[in-house]
Amino acid sequence: xxxxxxxxxxxxxxxxxxxxxxxxxxxxxxxxxxxGKPIETVQGGLFSVGEEIGNKVExxxxxxxxxxxxxxxxxxxxxxxxxxxxxHAVAASAVVEGVQTIIEIGGQDSKIIILRNGIxxxxxxxxxxxxxxGSFLDQQANRLCIxxxxxxxxxxxxxxxxxxAGRCAVFAESDMIHKQQLGYNTEDIIAGLCxxxxxxxxNNVGKGKEILPPVVFQxxxxxxxxxxxxxxxxxxxxxxxxxxxxxxxxxxxxLLAREAVKKTGKTNFKGFNIKEINFKTDSFECNGCSxxxxxxxxxENGELIARWGDRCGKWEMSTR
Amino acid sequence: MAKIGxxxxxxxxxxxxxxxxxxxxxxxxxxxxxxxxxxxxDRGVEEAVNDACIPIKIYHGHxxxxxxxxxxxxSPRLVSLRKHGDFGTETFCPKFLGLPDMIRVSMxxxxxxxxxxxDLKAGKDELLNVCKExxxxxxxxxxxxxxxxxxxxxxxxxxxxxxxxxxILPPLAxxxxxxxxxxxxIPRIEPELxxxxxxxxxxxYDPYVNVGLLKFLEQEKVxxxxxxxxxxxxxxxxxxxxxxxxxxxFSNRAVYGGLYYMKRKDIDGIIHVTAFACGPDSMVDRLxxxxxxxxxxxxLAVMVDEHSGxxxxxxxxxxxVDMLRYRRG
Numbered sequence: 095x096x097x098x099x100x101x102x103x104x105x106x107x108x109x110x111x112x113x114x115x116x117x118x119x120x121x122x123x124x125x126x127x128x129x130g131k132p133i134e135t136v137q138g139g140l141f142s143v144g145e146e147i148g149n150k151v152e153x154x155x156x157x158x159x160x161x162x163x164x165x166x167x168x169x170x171x172x173x174x175x176x177x178x179x180x181x182h183a184v185a186a187s188a189v190v191e192g193v194q195t196i197i198e199i200g201g202q203d204s205k206i207i208i209l210r211n212g213i214x215x216x217x218x219x220x221x222x223x224x225x226x227x228g229s230f231l232d233q234q235a236n237r238l239c240i241x242x243x244x245x246x247x248x249x250x251x252x253x254x255x256x257x258x259a260g261r262c263a264v265f266a267e268s269d270m271i272h273k274q275q276l277g278y279n280t281e282d283i284i285a286g287l288c289x290x291x292x293x294x295x296x297n298n299v300g301k302g303k304e305i306l307p308p309v310v311f312q313x314x315x316x317x318x319x320x321x322x323x324x325x326x327x328x329x330x331x332x333x334x335x336x337x338x339x340x341x342x343x344x345x346x347x348x349l350l351a352r353e354a355v356k357k358t359g360k361t362n363f364k365g366f367n368i369k370e371i372n373f374k375t376d377s378f379e380c381n382g383c384s385x386x387x388x389x390x391x392x393x394e395n396g397e398l399i400a401r402w403g404d405r406c407g408k409w410e411m412s413t414r
Numbered sequence: 415m416a417k418i419g420x421x422x423x424x425x426x427x428x429x430x431x432x433x434x435x436x437x438x439x440x441x442x443x444x445x446x447x448x449x450x451x452x453x454x455x456d457r458g459v460e461e462a463v464n465d466a467c468i469p470i471k472i473y474h475g476h477x478x479x480x481x482x483x484x485x486x487x488x489s490p491r492l493v494s495l496r497k498h499g500d501f502g503t504e505t506f507c508p509k510f511l512g513l514p515d516m517i518r519v520s521m522x523x524x525x526x527x528x529x530x531x532x533d534l535k536a537g538k539d540e541l542l543n544v545c546k547e548x549x550x551x552x553x554x555x556x557x558x559x560x561x562x563x564x565x566x567x568x569x570x571x572x573x574x575x576x577x578x579x580x581x582i583l584p585p586l587a588x589x590x591x592x593x594x595x596x597x598x599x600i601p602r603i604e605p606e607l608x609x610x611x612x613x614x615x616x617x618x619y620d621p622y623v624n625v626g627l628l629k630f631l632e633q634e635k636v637x638x639x640x641x642x643x644x645x646x647x648x649x650x651x652x653x654x655x656x657x658x659x660x661x662x663x664f665s666n667r668a669v670y671g672g673l674y675y676m677k678r679k680d681i682d683g684i685i686h687v688t689a690f691a692c693g694p695d696s697m698v699d700r701l702x703x704x705x706x707x708x709x710x711x712x713x714l715a716v717m718v719d720e721h722s723g724x725x726x727x728x729x730x731x732x733x734x735v736d737m738l739r740y741r742r743g
Contacts, residue, residue, distance in 0.1 A: 161725060179733035214737040215712065219730060302703060384453030385622070405626065 096121070098151035099355075100143075100363065101348030102136060102170055103181065103341070104128060104162035107201025107228055108314055109135045110344040111143055113151060118188050118349060122147045125314070125340045132162040136169055137369045144366025153363045155355035157181075157347030168392060168400055169373055171362035174347070174354035181346030183207050183214045186310045188349055189336045194306040197325065197333065198342070199295070199315035201228040206299050218299050228315045230263045234270070234287065238280060245284060249320025252285030259290065266290055288320040292328045309333045312342040371395055380404055415441050416552060418528070419484030421476035422447045424469065424510070425492060427584045427615035428642060431591055433488065435570035436545060439563035440554055445484050447476040450622035454479060459720065461520050467691040468720055469616050470509050470516070472623065477517050477524070486528050486552070489514045490544075493533035498650075499659045499666070502535060507662050507694055528552075541568075578643050583628065584619050605637035607738050610675035612641050612668045612702070613687035617718065624687060625724045627716065627731060634735050639681065641671020648674055656701070665694045672702045676709040682738040683712035685731075690719040712738060 098121055103110040109132065111124040124139045157174045158167045159181040167175045178200075186196045187209065196207040204227050208216040220227070235242040249255075256278050259269045266287065273283050309331055315321060316339040325333045338345060355361055364371070374393045379386050389409045392400040401409045418437050420426060426446070434444050448454075450472055458475030480487055491514055498504040505511065514529035530548045534540040545564045546557070554560060570591070577587040582600075589595040609631060617623055618640060631638055641649065652670035653659055660666050668686070675681045686702050688695040699715050706713035714734045716727055 161729075177729045177732040177736065179729070180736045213740050214733075215741070217733060217737070219726075302707070384451040386452055405622070 095152045096150060097154045098147070099348040099352045100153050100156045100170070101181075101344035101346065101351060102140075102156070102158045102160075102166055102172075103178070103343035103347055104132045104136060104158070104160040104166045105178075105201050105343070106161060106203075107232075108340070109139060109160075110341040111136070111139045112338070112341050112344040112348055113143060113147060113153070114345060114348045114352075115151075116352075118345075118352075120338055120341075120345065121151060123338060123341050123344075128162075132165060133169060133373050133375075136166055137371075137373070140170065140366050141369045148366045153361065153366075155348075155351035155361050156363045157349075157351035157354065159343050159347040164402070165375075165392070168394075169364075169368060171364035172351075173358065173361050173363075174350050176347060176350050178343055179205060179207060179214070179217050179219070181343045181350065182312065183209060183217075183346070184349050185342040185346035186312060186336070187212055188345070189338075189342075190308055190310050190334055193308050193310050193334075195303075195309040197295070197300075197309060197311045198313040199227060199311075199321075200313045200343075203227060204295060204299050204313075206295075206303055206305075208303055208305075216303060218301075218303065220299050228313075230266075231291075231315065231318065234267065237267075238284070240280075240284075243317070246288075246317070246319035246321060246323075248281050249285040249288045249318075250323060252281040254282050255285035255289050256282050257290075258283070258286040261294060285320060285324075288318070288324040289327070291321065292324040296328060305329060307331045311335050312339040314340050316340070377403070380409065382406070382408060415443065416485040417443045417445050417483070418552075419445050419447065419477075419480035419487045419525070421473055421480065421487075421489070422449060423473050423476050423620060424513075424616045427588075427619045429571070430588065431574040432567045432571040436548075436563050436567035437488075439566045440549060440552065440559070442552065445480065447479040450476070450620050452622075455622070455720065463516065463520065465691075466509065466516075467693075468623070468689045468718065469614065469692075470513075471720075472616075472620075473513070474517060474520060477521060481521075481523055481525065484525055486526050487517075487524065488528045489517060490548075491529050491531045493531060493535075495532070495534050495663055497535045498663075499661065503661055504659070504663055504666060505661065507664065579645065581637075581639065581643050583638065583640065584615065584642060585621070603632075603635055603637075606635040607682045607735065607742070608637045608639065608680050609683050609685055609735075609738070610639045610672065610681050611685045611687060612672045612675070614664050614668065614689070614692075615642060617689050618687045623689070623718055625718060625727045627685075627687065627727065630728065630731055631735075636735065639675060641667050641674075644671060644674060656705075660694065660697060660701075662694050665698050668698055669701055673705060676706055676711045681711070682742065683714065683734065685734065686713070686715045688715060688717050690717055712741070 098113045101112050109126045109128045113122045122143050126139050128135050156170050156172045158172045159176050159178050163175050182198050186193045198205045205219045235245045256273050259265045311333040316335045372395050377388050377390045380389050387404040390403045401411045437444050454475035457478045458471035461474040462471040492506040492510040494505045514527050528551050532544050542564050549560045574591050649670040652673040655673055684706050
């Protein structure tokens with residue numbers, strides 16, 4: 095049996111599961127759509143990873159990250175729960191030696207992480223604006239009836255990218271429609287959109303940051319070759335897209351788990367076959383004060399094991 | 415004897431001790447609105463003009479909580495506290511200047527509003543004049559009584575300022591001042607990190623508005639420093655490091671506080687908490703960011719908003735604390 099470490103990254107759009115070995119090599123990876131059902135997605139994904147490598151690998155540590163990291167930590171039995179920024183930085187540092195800038199664009203957020211000498215020195219996340227994230231590209235691809243996988247290739251075929259206002263997703267869309275109605279071809283419009291998104295990213299998330307190479311571009315959106323080209327053009331350097339760009343957060347969580355169990359010497363991992371366990375959540379509105387917090391209760395096989403969502407801490411019982 | 419209502423927000427966190435003592439000395443009862451909750455915010459959003467910032471909306475919510483419970487609402491017109499800035503132009507944010515008018519126009523069934531104009535530019539005695547005017551409003555004209563109350567109030571405020579200077583945050587300092595908590599009851603923790611949190615008192619100290627920021631930092635064994643723990647001398651000494659000071663009192667305090675802590679070696683990082691739709695903060699934030707970079711100090715801006723989304727703020731703070739820990743090694 096080989097020793098492996100499991101990392102689970104559950105974001106708004108995708109759920110990523112990886113198992114790495116002692117050296118950090120990826121043994122198994124899943125990139126799944128969360129579809130608004132984080133618990134079922136993780137259960138199913140973990141089961142399929144177990145079928146693939148369960149009899150060859152023994153999991154010695156588990157880490158979770160992403161916006162559902164606390165919820166999922168209880169389902170899989172995590173040894174460490176970490177925010178996405180730290181997880182992405184850890185993964186990129188392991189894959190690209192001396193990385194100084196990380197561009198990460200996911201389903202509903204985008205971030206920039208600046209590292210110097212292997213240590214995060216600065217970072218930023220998009221605030222109220224989601225223009226340029228995966229969801230918006232998904233929606234536009236859908237509207238143009240182009241599979242999202244081919245979206246980037248269209249951009250690469252463009253000869254004269256048109257100028258599109260990328261400041262806001264709503265304006266970008268109406269601008270795109272306007273350009274279509276004027277008769278510009280689809281390739282030029284898509285390339286223009288990619289450039290607009292890069293401009294928006296740089297002015298929004300990347301504002302005031304010192305971007306030095308090597309620059310790593312990761313997250314689901316890094317699969318889009320049109321955006322990669324647009325970043326190269328804007329920054330004047332070749333951005334590096336790691337092979338496992340879509341699951342870097344999960345790799346980071348697995349690497350962090352490897353560190354975490356070194357100290358504890360044991361794992362809380364519940365096994366791959368958690369499909370059989372019945373996880374359930376319900377919620378109620380607390381009437382204790384006028385905050386009216388929505389308290390979430392989490393059950394494992396009918397037994398209440400965690401509760402969160404209250405501001406005052408009266409109900410809280412969890413791994414947090 | 416009358417019941418005077420004071421909203422638990424805006425200037426409350428810094429200047430409540432003075433006015434509380436003053437009104438009590440005149441024989442009145444002071445009623446403070448309850449801590450901010452979702453209901454207070456929702457009510458404020460309903461009552462206030464749409465384009466106001468979150469803190470102003472919350473203020474309306476607090477005023478609403480006091481209606482029917484008090485005889486007067488103390489909502490002074492906060493103009494300025496000192497002659498400062500270029501040509502002595504420093505004032506409070508324009509919304510503070512129009513606060514009593516805003517609530518009068520927007521809200522029904524309001525008890526009489528004590529809207530004394532507080533403009534202390536002219537000098538030290540101005541505060542006594544403000545006190546006289548406030549007392550006249552409540553039917554008190556005996557100069558000696560007013561003067562005594564004013565003296566007592568000043569003393570109380572000094573006492574409060576002293577507690578803050580010990581490095582105690584205003585919510586706890588108020589508890590200590592009022593005798594609700596004892597100093598020795600405060601658990602002593604060995605801090606693992608020192609972070610300066612700068613911003614407006616009503617944003618950083620209100621546990622609802624800051625979405626649990628201070629509580630979370632405490633859990634992470636972070637010692638929090640704020641601009642309000644610094645003396646006026648320490649703050650104003652920072653003026654020379656920027657080409658021009660801002661026009662607004664609270665903004666200057668935040669900027670000076672940030673500048674002060676940036677230069678201190680024991681401070682690991684700076685967090686600026688800003689409220690969505692705050693006009694002055696568009697300058698404060700950028701200024702602090704530029705200066706932090708110049709000083710090589712890690713900097714994080716956290717924006718709080720109506721939607722009270724804890725997750726986003728938490729992710730950023732967690733990552734920031736992680737980063738500072740790695741830097742320390």
